[in-house]
Amino acid sequence: MKVLLLLLLAYLSGCVGGGGSEVDSNFDPAARTVIVEQEEDLTPAIITNLIVPSDNIYTPLEVLTFQAVFDKNVFVTGTPRLALTIGSTTKYAHYQSGTGTTTLLFSYTVEASDIDMNGIALTSLIDLNGGTIRSSTTNNASLNFEAPNLNLVVLSPSGLRVWLDPTASTHVFTDAACTIPAEDTNPIGCLKDRTSYGHNATQSLTARPLYNLTGIQNFPSISFDGVNDKLVIAHHADFDNLSAFTIIVVVLPQTLNTTPKAILSKRDAQEDATFNLFFHTANRAFFDIGANSNRKNSNMIFSANNEYIFTLHFDGALAQAQRTKLYIDGTLDATVASSFAISNSTDAPLLLGTFDTVDTRFFHGQMGEVLIFNKALTTGPGSELEKVTEYLQEKWNL
Numbered sequence: 001m002k003v004l005l006l007l008l009l010a011y012l013s014g015c016v017g018g019g020g021s022e023v024d025s026n027f028d029p030a031a032r033t034v035i036v037e038q039e040e041d042l043t044p045a046i047i048t049n050l051i052v053p054s055d056n057i058y059t060p061l062e063v064l065t066f067q068a069v070f071d072k073n074v075f076v077t078g079t080p081r082l083a084l085t086i087g088s089t090t091k092y093a094h095y096q097s098g099t100g101t102t103t104l105l106f107s108y109t110v111e112a113s114d115i116d117m118n119g120i121a122l123t124s125l126i127d128l129n130g131g132t133i134r135s136s137t138t139n140n141a142s143l144n145f146e147a148p149n150l151n152l153v154v155l156s157p158s159g160l161r162v163w164l165d166p167t168a169s170t171h172v173f174t175d176a177a178c179t180i181p182a183e184d185t186n187p188i189g190c191l192k193d194r195t196s197y198g199h200n201a202t203q204s205l206t207a208r209p210l211y212n213l214t215g216i217q218n219f220p221s222i223s224f225d226g227v228n229d230k231l232v233i234a235h236h237a238d239f240d241n242l243s244a245f246t247i248i249v250v251v252l253p254q255t256l257n258t259t260p261k262a263i264l265s266k267r268d269a270q271e272d273a274t275f276n277l278f279f280h281t282a283n284r285a286f287f288d289i290g291a292n293s294n295r296k297n298s299n300m301i302f303s304a305n306n307e308y309i310f311t312l313h314f315d316g317a318l319a320q321a322q323r324t325k326l327y328i329d330g331t332l333d334a335t336v337a338s339s340f341a342i343s344n345s346t347d348a349p350l351l352l353g354t355f356d357t358v359d360t361r362f363f364h365g366q367m368g369e370v371l372i373f374n375k376a377l378t379t380g381p382g383s384e385l386e387k388v389t390e391y392l393q394e395k396w397n398l
């Protein structure tokens with residue numbers, strides 16, 4: 001819709017003398033009057049692009065920025081905002097800058113309680129929040145935009161150093177160089193770390209577990225045969241010699257008996273351990289932190305062909321009796337003492353499916369997600385551990 005503005009511009013300086021009183025006898029109103037036609041565009045400004053944070057894992061105090069790009073300059077009053085859904089909570093990215101241009105910047109600083117492991121969401125409409133966004137005095141901008149997919153804009157507690165996730169199909173490969181995508185039943189050469197720390201779990205030998213698209217609760221899992229299968233993560237200080245850590249594993253054992261079966265372990269053949277977690281006597285779970293002399297076990301008795309979320313939670317800063325906690329499916333199963341305040345150091349790799357590079361007591365079953373934090377997640381209602389566990393329970397239907 002368009003209107004014509006008629007601007008009558010009388011060149012009065014030409015009509016009026018220096019004193020402003022004497023009319024020029026040559027003044028011809030028809031010649032001295034200029035009619036300017038100017039179009040005022042009453043079409044609302046529209047958002048042609050919404051630039052969102054890149055796919056990444058964000059932690060508290062990092063800033064998420066969003067840019068709304070309009071098809072023409074817009075002017076802002078007040079503090080419009082974008083509504084984010086973080087977990088189940090609405091938070092707002094507030095307008096920061098850009099008035100008078102085509103691009104408005106909004107930002108949100110991640111808070112400590114913000115955890116959303118399956119990605120945040122965004123309401124596809126700018127909330128004016130009492131302000132205005134206009135392309136002219138009266139012409140309100142259109143505020144809606146195409147909803148972006150932010151499933152990979154993840155908010156994690158700090159300290160996440162390993163995240164193996166067989167449901168992330170772009171992270172599962174048949175070769176140890178992590179280049180050939182795996183399909184159902186393929187031997188797994190690489191389960192690529194979802195963090196930026198690059199702690200891929202690989203297997204260059206024939207002892208590769210298999211990709212199982214209908215594994216734990218029919219979700220993609222890694223299938224260990226209990227004969228020789230294992231995945232190897234190279235030794236790194238990110239998960240060695242730790243004063244605190246949290247290990248979370250989604251797992252389904254298929255064979256349980258008196259023979260130890262390692263879920264995950266970082267120890268050398270002398271059994272100097274950073275940590276390990278394994279099934280053993282009486283179908284209980286056992287774990288060593290520091291050394292096998294510091295071995296403890298679960299209260300829970302496990303059943304084959306059932307799925308579990310294990311959390312091994314260690315805080316060396318606590319009193320000895322409180323340092324180690326085992327959670328099963330988010331519920332505290334055992335609080336046990338640790339004589340070690342630091343998890344010990346060994347150059348041994350971190351292994352999935354066996355104890356160390358020479359041990360032959362392999363895990364038989366399905367492995368889902370593995371997350372390792374180099375800190376003790378907060379615990380209790382509304383805590384980091386609760387939110388991460390809820391993410392896993394919802395995702396894996398546990």
Ligand SMILES: [Ca+2]
Nearest residue numbers: 116118119120
């Ligand atoms: Ca989410």
Ligand SMILES: [Ca+2]
Nearest residue numbers: 207225228229
């Ligand atoms: Ca095998």
